[in-house]
Amino acid sequence: MGRKKEKAKERIKLRCPDCGSVKIIFDYSRGEAYCLECGLTFEVPDVAFHTREWREFEGEDFLKRRGGDSITTPIHARQAESKIDKSDITKLPRRIREEFMKISSWEQRLDSAWERNIKYALMEIGRIAEILELPEYVRDEAVKLYKMAAKRKLIRGRSIHSAAAAVLYAACRMYRIPKTLDEMAKAIEDLSKSIKVTKKEIGKVYKFILRELGIKMIPVDPRDFIERIANSLGLSEKVIDKAKEIIDKAEEAGAIFGKGPIGVAAAAVYIASLYCNEKRTQREVANAANVTEVTVRNRYKEIVEALGLEEEIEKLES
DNA sequence: AAGACGAAAGTGGTTGA
């Protein structure tokens, strides 16, 4: 234990005031620490090295005592919580309380943590939006949502990246830009291999934020996915129109309700490709839509049945 | 060999008692 002066650099048990990561390296030659996650460099109070207690506070045990925020959960699923809670202080032994006051003043200087947090989040939203090639107005909408959510403390206890993806996803839904939770998760993966955010987590945060902000979202329209699927298969405008027409009819016939919109879109494209003499296999369509062949098949069957297209399609095959 | 089709079992999420 104690200070390892001989080392040039050492990993220390601090949280990054910006992104909340615990991957903090202290550089002795420069007398400051930097975050491996977001690159922020910052001064560390001496007390962090001179007292064992400090290490215990910010260490695993302390985090656990503060309420279930176990170190075993992924680092990135947590967020900086650098403000020191008064109620915690009173529970601590007096001996260390004065140390805490010193730290408190250090924290005070980082009181802009909230703002820096937002700044970092907005940056990440921008980066994810860029990867997904989202238009600017979508990013702006996402930023607006993030700020609203942050103001109401909805981001607390969630990772910045899951929240960033969630608001972007919400913005896409608002503008009917066809993006899936899967793509959001993958974009984050592309952003940094060390950040792990699952589709599930993003979905959870998305739902939570919408509910808390009282935003109602209309269901995803399968038509929104048609162009994407058709384009990636090199299909013509004609197929796209036909596919939309098929969905219109299938919707009227009630063959679509409750089904996954992407699977529906994929089946419509498959059927339309038959009609327009630009046939693609079920496998090709399924791959383009990121669903399985079986799903395409099932939707296909249902739609054909509901619209009574069996004979027409048989004719097409000859 | 490739494509279409379907049966069966499994997964992860939702819903309602």
Place this chain on the structure above:
DNA sequence: TCAACAACTTTCGTCTT
């Protein structure tokens, strides 16, 4: 909170072209 449920996936076998 648990069990039933629907959508979807995975896997695999069969049939057709």
